[in-house]
Amino acid sequence: MQHVRYSATARLLHWIMAVLILSMLPVGFLMVQTGLARAVQDALFLYHKNIGVAVLLLAFARLLWRWRHPGPDLPASIPAWQARVAGVSHGLLYILMVAMPLAGYIRVRAGGFPIEMLDRIGLPTLVPRSDALAEVAKSAHYYGGIALAVLLVLHIGAALHHALILRDGVWERMAPLSRECKT
Ligand code: HEM
Numbered sequence: 001m002q003h004v005r006y007s008a009t010a011r012l013l014h015w016i017m018a019v020l021i022l023s024m025l026p027v028g029f030l031m032v033q034t035g036l037a038r039a040v041q042d043a044l045f046l047y048h049k050n051i052g053v054a055v056l057l058l059a060f061a062r063l064l065w066r067w068r069h070p071g072p073d074l075p076a077s078i079p080a081w082q083a084r085v086a087g088v089s090h091g092l093l094y095i096l097m098v099a100m101p102l103a104g105y106i107r108v109r110a111g112g113f114p115i116e117m118l119d120r121i122g123l124p125t126l127v128p129r130s131d132a133l134a135e136v137a138k139s140a141h142y143y144g145g146i147a148l149a150v151l152l153v154l155h156i157g158a159a160l161h162h163a164l165i166l167r168d169g170v171w172e173r174m175a176p177l178s179r180e181c182k183t
């Protein structure tokens, strides 16, 4: 039988990660601003680093699931070029989903800073202490953050276009609560 929407597991992972990643971007940009109260900045860093590590673990689980369970075919009404653009942009989102937390991890560890959740369970830092490496990772994390934000504007815009204007069943493939599918 041909599947017409993503499995419940794929949808659950997509939406948990969407909420977490959509919070990581504003928190990341906000916490590096000057003039924040120290306690607020500490709380934002604590959230960002530890939830970021959770995002990395979820991304590995999601990629593994995706590899074993490919998504459903797109509806035949979608032109080939749009299917290609969607495929490339989803590929880039998967890459950034891993690269962003990885770069953040390296930036923090190479810089000699704590990641409270991992330190508590005694995980070794896995990355050598190096200011040069921390600087490279910091730049990658910054430009990756901008690329991710731009891609997500396009991604969410496309999803809304399908859901509200085209109503062609593409939204229902990933909708968190949909019971039936029109495609
Ligand atoms: C409000 C936010 C979001 C909405 C409305 C949304 C909507 C959707 C929809 C409708 C699809 C299915 C597209 C299709 O049928 O081919 C999809 C797929 C996907 N979304 Fe999102 N999304 C959101 C946030 C995110 C975030 C934050 C990420 C991660 C950075 C993300 C990554 C992906 C990926 C990688 C796929 C492709 C799944 C696959 O084919 O394996 N999405 N999204």
Ligand code: HEM
Pocket (backbone or CB within 6 Å): 021, 024, 025, 026, 028, 029, 032, 048, 049, 050, 051, 052, 053, 055, 056, 097, 100, 101, 102, 103, 104, 105, 107, 108, 115, 138, 141, 142, 145, 146, 148
């Ligand atoms: C999906 C995951 C993540 C996203 C989307 C994300 C996004 C961002 C963004 C947009 C910034 C602001 C960039 C800047 O102004 O330099 C930032 C900063 C930062 N992030 Fe992340 N981040 C993620 C995961 C992580 C992880 C896992 C860690 C560490 C464990 C981390 C550590 C940091 C640090 C330390 C900064 C401040 C950079 C600096 O100025 O030194 N991030 N993040």
